[in-house]
Amino acid sequence: MGIKDFSLLFTVCFVWGLNIVITRWVVFDAAVPPIFFAAIRFLGVAVLLIPFLRPIPEDIKTLFLISFFIGAGHFALLFVGLANAEASAASVVSQLAVPFSTLMSMAFLGETIGWRRGIGIMLAFAGVLLIAVDPASFTVSFGLLYIAGAAFIGSVGGILMKRMKPVSAMQMQVWIALFSFAPLFVVSAFLEQGQWTTYVAGGWLVWVATAFAVVGVSIFGHGAFYHLIKKYDISLLSPLTLMTPIWGVVLSIVLLNDAITPQLILGAVVSLGGVLVIALRPNRTMPEASMGEKIGSGGS
Template sequence: MAPRDFALLMLVCLIWATNFIVTKLVLADLDVPPLAFSALRFLLVFLVAVPWLLPWPRPRWRIVLVGLLMGAGGFGLVSVGLMTATPSSAAVVVQLGVPITALMSVFMLAERIGLRRGLGIAIAFAGAITVMYDPGGFAVSVGLLFVLGSALASSFGMVMMKKTTNVEPLQFQAWVGIASCLPLALASIGLETNQVERMVAGGWPFLLALVYSAVAVSLIGHSLFFRLVQSYEANLISTLTLMCPLMAIGMGVAITGDHFDLRMALGTLVVLVGVALILKPAQRRAA
C-alpha cells in the first residue's frame, strides 16, 4: 500500500474512532435513542449527497443492497445489540468481521491472501481480541447475535462494494443514506419511545454530534474508505481498520477515563506487529 493511502486510511480510522467517543457521549449523557440517532444521521447524509444520487448505478439492486448493508446493517444492528450486550463483548464480536471479510474476499472476489499476509491478519486479529476481550464482562446474550449480524452485514457489504464500479464516492453515500434512513426510522418507531422529546432535550450538543457523524464520519470518512476499497484488496483494508478500535480505546483512556492495563498494551503491540507484517512489501526474486 502506498504511504499516502495508508495515511488516508489511518485518518479514516481516526475519524471513526472519534465517532465512537462522540456517539458514546450522545447515547449515555444525552440519553438519545441509538436507532433514532442513526436514522437522522443517514437522512442528513442523503440530503447533503442527493445531488449526486442519479443516474441510478447498475446493477441497481447491488447499490441498494450495499447501501443497506453498510448503513442500516452495520450501524443499526449494533445499536439493537447494545441494548442487551455489554460494550466489551460487543467489541470482541464486531472484530469477527475481519476474518469473515478475508474469507469472503477469497471466495467471492478470488483474492489471494498469501502466507505472509495471512500470518499478519492472524497476528493483528489476535492482538485486537487481546486488547478488547474482558473475561469478566463477556456473556453470551441475544444482543450478541445482533452484533454478529452487524459484522456479517458489514463484511458482505464491503465485499459487494468492491464489486461496485463506475460509482462516485458521494453518489455511493447518497444511496447509503436513502437505503438506510427509512429502515432505521421504522425500527426506531417499533423499538424506542419518546424519540423526539429526548433528541430535543439533547440541544446543541446533539445537533453538533449529528452533523459530525453525518459529515465527517459518513461523507468524508466513508467516501475515502470507498476509494481505498476500490483500489486495494478487501482483506487488506478490513485488517488495517483494526487500528480504529485501538484508537478509540486510546481516546477513551484520555477523554473518558477508560481502563487501560498491561494486557491491553501488549495486545496493541501485537496488532502493530501484524499490521507491519501485512504492509511489508513482498520480496522479489532476483533474475
C-alpha cells in the first residue's frame, strides 16, 4: 500500500475513532437524547445523498431489513450504550462485530473456522469481559451491554448484505438512512423527552458534531473506505482498521479524561489481539466479516 492510500486509511480510522468520542460527548455531556441524535444523523445523510437514490435497488425488501440491523437498530443501541459507558471501553467492545460476524457466517453461510480463529474469537470475548465486569461487585456495565448488542445486530445486517446484489457505497448509505430516520424519530418520541430543546440548547458544538457525523463519518469515511476496498485485499485492510479502536481509546483519554486502568489496558490488549487473529485469517464465504458493521454503516 502506497503512502497516499495508507494516509487515507489512517485518516478514516482517526475519523471513526474520534466519532466515538464526539458521540459520547453529545449524548452524555451535552445530554442530547441518544435515539434522537441517531435520527438526526440519518436524516442529514438522507438529505445530502438524495441524488444517489436512483436507480432503485432491485432487492428493496432485503435492503429494508438491512436498514434496521445496520441502521436504526444498530445505531439506537450504540448511542444508548455511549450515553451509559465511557468511550474508551466502548471503542474496544464495539470490535465484537468481528467475532460476531465470523460466528454468523458459520451459522448461516457454512463457514468453517480453524483453531487459530477459534482462539481469536475466545480472546475477543474474554477481553471484553475483562473490561465490562467490575471485579469488586461482579456487576456488568449496563452501557457496554448495549454496545455489544449493537455489534451483534450490525453483524446480522452484514450477513443479509451477503444475500443481496451489490449496490454502490453511497446508494447503500442513502437507502439505510432513508429507512432509518423516521422509525428512530418515532421511538424517540415515545422513550425520550426534551429532544429538540436539548439539541438546540447544545449550541454550535452539538451542531458541528452533527455535521462531523454526517459528512466526516458517513460520507467521507465510508466513501474513502470503499475506495480502498476496491484497490486492496480485505486481508490487508482488515488488520489496519484496528487503528480505529486504538484512536478511540487514546482520544477518549485525552479529550474526555477517561480513566486509564489496568483492567482497561489488559482487556483491550486481549480483545484486540483476538480481533487481530481473526482479521489476519478472514472468512472465505464472507471476507468482509472482519470489517464488522463498517461495510454498511460507514463506521460508528
